[in-house]
Amino acid sequence: MARKPSLGRRKIKIAKIENKNHLQVTFSKRKSGLFKKASELCTLCGVEAAFVVFSPAEKAFSFGHPDVDSVVNRFLSRDVPPQTTNGALQLVEARRNANVRELNMQLTQLLNQLEAEKKRGEALEEAMKAGQSERWWEAPIEELSVKQLEQLHASLQELRKNVGKQAERLMIESAMASPYMPVNEVTGFAGNNPYELLVTGFGGHAHGHGNGLF
């Protein structure tokens, strides 16, 4: 099994990171995760909060609910604690909360879709790997010999012609919308099987089949 590009989860010591690049990457990832957790806390528990983080380059990043300034001012006692009995304020807050609810729903839906597509990707990957072990022409081209490559090239050319004919037929048929002809059938070949050489495996120089493509 090929090594994944990153090492994934490793237990690390909580001490300042030596390597500058590693430090920057860690900062980016952790800041992202931190704000994600902060957003979740505010959503799930309905609390007001503010988070400020300075980057290694001394840039300021902050997240706050309802917003950074109001929480900071409240902490520094510059503002009086929120008057929740104020009708206008309540309306603003209700509308804001409704908006956040909408956004969270949208995000959740996207995350679910992403997860579904990732699973689909894994299934497709599995099928690919299985196919590679059974049929030599499904292996990555870096693993094929010149003879195999030439054979594959020829077969592809043949297939392309057939698919091209079918594509034309499909375009014409869908335009005519004939009730008698099946619109959606595409054959890998027409008549005898020019791909027999693939099925019987690689053996010798397979030239002179069909229309003599070389």
Place this chain on the structure above:
Amino acid sequence: MTRKKVKLAYIEDLSSRKATFRKRKAGLMKKMYEISTLCGVDACAIIYSPFNNEPQVWPSNEGVQDVLSKFEELCEIDQSKQKLNQDSFLRQRIRKTDEQLKKQIRLNREKELSQIMYRLLSGEILHNLSIDDVNDLQTKMVRFRKDITMRIHSLEEAEGHPINGN
């Protein structure tokens, strides 16, 4: 660490909400400590909750004040460049997730087309291919053929001479 997926919405049940708050707050404070230490950066957190009288802070009341002074020293522009609230943060996340989704769909489509192509090469007869499938298939085969030709040439170059003409 939870095993269940939690819905991203306000927790109605009080005791459940309180427990979640306690655990997540602790986790968040730990993350603040970690990022601050690992990256050697200044940071602070202020959390108001109906469960505590005093705001929950990190690192400490004094520490927060120090970081806030530093924060306020920055001009308005530098502060607000990355000043997010729920609305802006979620929109950002939605945008990024959407990009990831599109990318994954694109990747999956490529793999799917490969599968179709290989099945046709095996001599299978496939029904139910859409016009899009057929068109995308042709595009893919053209590209694939080019790659094969390039590979053949590079192998022949490596050998130093063309390998048995015919």
